Amino acid sequence: MFLTYDGGECFLRSSGQEQYLVTREDLQETLEYVTGYSLYAYEEEIRQGFLSVQGGHRVGVTGKVILDGNRIRGMKYISCINVRLAHQKIGCADEIMPYIRQGDWVANTLIVSPPRCGKTTLLRDIIRQLSNGNETVSGMTVGVVDERSELAGCYQGVPQNDLGMRTDVLDGCPKSEGMQMLIRSMSPQVVAVDELGREDDYHAVESVIHSGCKLIATAHGNSMEDVLSQPLFQKLLAARVFERYIVLGRGSYAGVVEAIYDAEGALC
Numbered sequence: 001m002f003l004t005y006d007g008g009e010c011f012l013r014s015s016g017q018e019q020y021l022v023t024r025e026d027l028q029e030t031l032e033y034v035t036g037y038s039l040y041a042y043e044e045e046i047r048q049g050f051l052s053v054q055g056g057h058r059v060g061v062t063g064k065v066i067l068d069g070n071r072i073r074g075m076k077y078i079s080c081i082n083v084r085l086a087h088q089k090i091g092c093a094d095e096i097m098p099y100i101r102q103g104d105w106v107a108n109t110l111i112v113s114p115p116r117c118g119k120t121t122l123l124r125d126i127i128r129q130l131s132n133g134n135e136t137v138s139g140m141t142v143g144v145v146d147e148r149s150e151l152a153g154c155y156q157g158v159p160q161n162d163l164g165m166r167t168d169v170l171d172g173c174p175k176s177e178g179m180q181m182l183i184r185s186m187s188p189q190v191v192a193v194d195e196l197g198r199e200d201d202y203h204a205v206e207s208v209i210h211s212g213c214k215l216i217a218t219a220h221g222n223s224m225e226d227v228l229s230q231p232l233f234q235k236l237l238a239a240r241v242f243e244r245y246i247v248l249g250r251g252s253y254a255g256v257v258e259a260i261y262d263a264e265g266a267l268c
Helices: 024-034 039-047 119-132 175-185 201-210 224-228 231-238
Strands: 002-005 008-011 050-053 057-068 071-084 109-113 142-146 167-171 190-193 214-220 244-249 256-262
Touching (some): 024 071, 039 050, 109 119, 142 175, 167 175, 175 201
Parallel strands (some): 109 214
Antiparallel strands (some): 002 008
16 A cells, blocks of 8 residues: 655555555455445446545546446456545636636637646636636636546535536536537536547537637647647647647646647747
8 A cells, every 4th residue: 555645655554664565355445435335326436447535536446347248337356446635726727817818708728738737626726717707807607527527526416626606517427428418508608628539529529619618628648749649639720629728747736837829839
């Protein structure tokens, strides 16, 4: 058992100073505890490889996958548990907000980031600031498709993270379907999603743009070139969907901005 944190990791040790080895009983007891001793109620989430618990924290699991044809039906023999502690950084988007919002104008924005560099944390604060507004700009209605229950961190339907007072959340919903559902039902001015990448996301993004909504999204990638090599983003670039590209890098804190580009690829 070990802890991973900013700057490194450390092993947990038993009273004899030996590195503690996790037992099957430890895994079983932990799963029972985080599911409120109702493991069956979380079968659908475990099928996806994780479950969200109160506080917006995420518990990832690995083990023997049970297949039904090509569809994952469940998981057994859980062999590893990864507990990710959720945290907010209120105000971490202050530096970039002038680039993506000026008065009533909001830029269609893509946040590009390697894993664990703060793209979700940054997106969460952008949503909050757009939703709440401030003394100079009005708040906007924001629709969030939280496919992996990570942005809002909903627990039993209640967001555990602050996404602002004018934000509606579709929790656990696939992005492509959720974006179109929000447009039809909630009349958002801005739609926000985490981790675009699938080919079927393209038509949903088109629906958002053509409906007059603005889009704030993220994508995995070590650089702009890395992201734009993917077919989905080649299409979006050709259609000039995004007006701002925010590239994050590794640094001493989450959300370190390396560069901001406009729709033409010029530095802002």
